[in-house]
Amino acid sequence: MSATANAVRVRNVQAADLDQVAAIDLEITRLSKPGYWAGIRQRYGTGRRQQRFFLVAEAAGRIEGFVIGEVRDWEFGSPRCGWVFAISVRPRTRLAGIGSRLLEAICAGFRRQGVTKVRTMLARDNQLILSFFRSQGMMAAPFIPLELDLH
Amino acid sequence: MKLQKNTLFALYSVLESATNPGRQYSAGEIALKYGISPHHLAKVLRTLGRAGLVESVRGVGGGYRFSGNAKRLTLMDVVQLFENVDATPQRRARHRSGVERGLATVLAEIEEISKATLQSISIATMLKLIQRQQRR
Numbered sequence: 172m173s174a175t176a177n178a179v180r181v182r183n184v185q186a187a188d189l190d191q192v193a194a195i196d197l198e199i200t201r202l203s204k205p206g207y208w209a210g211i212r213q214r215y216g217t218g219r220r221q222q223r224f225f226l227v228a229e230a231a232g233r234i235e236g237f238v239i240g241e242v243r244d245w246e247f248g249s250p251r252c253g254w255v256f257a258i259s260v261r262p263r264t265r266l267a268g269i270g271s272r273l274l275e276a277i278c279a280g281f282r283r284q285g286v287t288k289v290r291t292m293l294a295r296d297n298q299l300i301l302s303f304f305r306s307q308g309m310m311a312a313p314f315i316p317l318e319l320d321l322h
Numbered sequence: 323m324k325l326q327k328n329t330l331f332a333l334y335s336v337l338e339s340a341t342n343p344g345r346q347y348s349a350g351e352i353a354l355k356y357g358i359s360p361h362h363l364a365k366v367l368r369t370l371g372r373a374g375l376v377e378s379v380r381g382v383g384g385g386y387r388f389s390g391n392a393k394r395l396t397l398m399d400v401v402q403l404f405e406n407v408d409a410t411p412q413r414r415a416r417h418r419s420g421v422e423r424g425l426a427t428v429l430a431e432i433e434e435i436s437k438a439t440l441q442s443i444s445i446a447t448m449l450k451l452i453q454r455q456q457r458r
Binding site: 295296298301302304305306308311 | 396434435438439441442443444446447450451454
């Protein structure tokens with residue numbers, strides 16, 4: 172079943188949504204993360220901290236996608252800004268504007284927190300999501316992610 | 323990644339024609355706007371035509387019009403028609419000195435970032451970026 176962006180309602184995650192959220196993540200990443208999503212909901216989805224967001228897109232009682240993020244102060248030396256940690260939409264319902272709705276919703280939440288900048292980070296070979304963020308107007312940030320193999 | 327003239331001319335042509343997909347552009351018109359040789363641009367347009375990114379319209383008032391899918395076509399799709407983007411300096415890596423290998427690693431890092439950028443930006447996204455910059 173397909174869902175258009177207009178038929179979708181973006182709302183805060185509820186405990187009952189977690190199985191569907193985990194299923195969407197599993198379908199996309201092919202990695203099962205038992206316990207992870209419950210922990211994420213505890214940290215981001217309870218609404219106890221206003222600067223944390225865990226939103227889902229629901230259409231006809233089914234979760235079609237989700238977005239998670241947070242307003243952070245001085246993370247990586249950056250003044251207060253919103254960070255999007257994860258955004259996913261069921262592969263079968265993509266290209267219907269659901270990802271854009273989710274991103275708009277979390278950005279609206281960031282704005283309510285007084286934030287004027289949103290950032291994210293993702294693998295540079297993740298062309299699909301990179302293209303999505305680019306299509307939303309995002310540009311390269313003035314940061315370079317670095318890593319080191321620890322032996 | 324340093325783009326050759328042909329590549330830049332191709333990007334100008336694709337972006338210019340994709341701005342108004344129904345409109346026909348002559349090589350001379352685009353060449354004049356960007357201050358480049360119409361003869362040189364005509365060759366570039368023929369390559370773009372063979373790749374299906376523009377189609378030539380014959381007759382009076384003929385020229386080229388955009389025929390690609392702006393949402394699917396990326397800057398990299400255009401670039402790799404003119405550049406050997408897969409050329410890698412790793413070919414003789416075993417025979418290189420430590421200095422050469424170290425530099426090759428850093429240059430490859432820069433190359434990977436350039437490729438990821440070009441692959442992630444569609445023509446439609448690029449047109450939106452241009453519009454935003456023109457509004458400022």
